[in-house]
Amino acid sequence: MADPQSDWPRSRNRRGEPRTLTASEAAAVIGVSVATIRGWADRGRLPSHRTVGGHRRFEVEELKRWLEDRGAAVPAPRRLARRPPEIPACPKMARWLNSRTEQIVERVLAGYNRDVPPPIPAPSEPALRRGAVRYLRVVAAALDAGRASAIAGRAELAGYRGGVQGGAGASVIAEHLRYAVATIAEAEAGTASGEDFEPHALAALYAVIDRTQVAVVNGYVGARRGTGTRPEEG
Numbered sequence: 001m002a003d004p005q006s007d008w009p010r011s012r013n014r015r016g017e018p019r020t021l022t023a024s025e026a027a028a029v030i031g032v033s034v035a036t037i038r039g040w041a042d043r044g045r046l047p048s049h050r051t052v053g054g055h056r057r058f059e060v061e062e063l064k065r066w067l068e069d070r071g072a073a074v075p076a077p078r079r080l081a082r083r084p085p086e087i088p089a090c091p092k093m094a095r096w097l098n099s100r101t102e103q104i105v106e107r108v109l110a111g112y113n114r115d116v117p118p119p120i121p122a123p124s125e126p127a128l129r130r131g132a133v134r135y136l137r138v139v140a141a142a143l144d145a146g147r148a149s150a151i152a153g154r155a156e157l158a159g160y161r162g163g164v165q166g167g168a169g170a171s172v173i174a175e176h177l178r179y180a181v182a183t184i185a186e187a188e189a190g191t192a193s194g195e196d197f198e199p200h201a202l203a204a205l206y207a208v209i210d211r212t213q214v215a216v217v218n219g220y221v222g223a224r225r226g227t228g229t230r231p232e233e234g
Contacts, residue, residue, distance in 0.1 A: 089146030163223025
């Protein structure tokens with residue numbers, strides 16, 4: 001186990017409530033991989049809790065006691081270091097894409113035609129609308145923050161949920177691809193019309209979408225093969 005002298009978070013948040021960490025934050029504090037953290041928590045070796053939404057969280061004070069019980073030094077409180085951007089942050093494009101939500105949803109819907117039946121049955125229109133809006137929101141947030149990986153947890157979870165449904169669950173991959181195509185088409189149209197985007201906005205969008213598609217497929221394949229654990233958001 002690595003020496004957890006760096007990036008130790010405060011025990012309480014600004015409201016005075018117990019501070020909790022995601023699996024990746026707890027892994028950074030203790031100095032092991034996220035997979036190890038999750039494995040220990042699954043086996044009851046490391047105290048953890050589930051939120052109402054089912055996401056795993058670790059209380060800072062419990063981690064301190066856990067370290068002390070094993071003879072590891074507990075460092076002085078520090079704030080978790082903010083991870084540097086992975087791609088150029090593009091808040092202008094992020095805001096613009098959010099403002100074009102309805103247009104992007106309509107692009108997704110227009111991609112389905114009764115005369116061209118898709119190989120995988122299409123979801124209902126309301127389901128497509130909900131899925132497209134959720135997809136757009138997380139893509140825009142990743143662009144705004146300059147972190148392509150910010151979307152990976154939700155995308156992998158979506159793929160995993162599709163995988164556990166069996167062959168029919170492959171529709172999640174097709175749906176995410178259609179959301180991606182519609183989003184890219186709208187962004188390229190905005191660029192062509194002279195919207196005031198960042199210099200690398202389109203390339204950054206492609207990077208975010210690449211990360212998304214890979215995560216969806218990884219989650220789906222892991223669930224189908226029975227080799228993956230249920231992914232978590234954050």
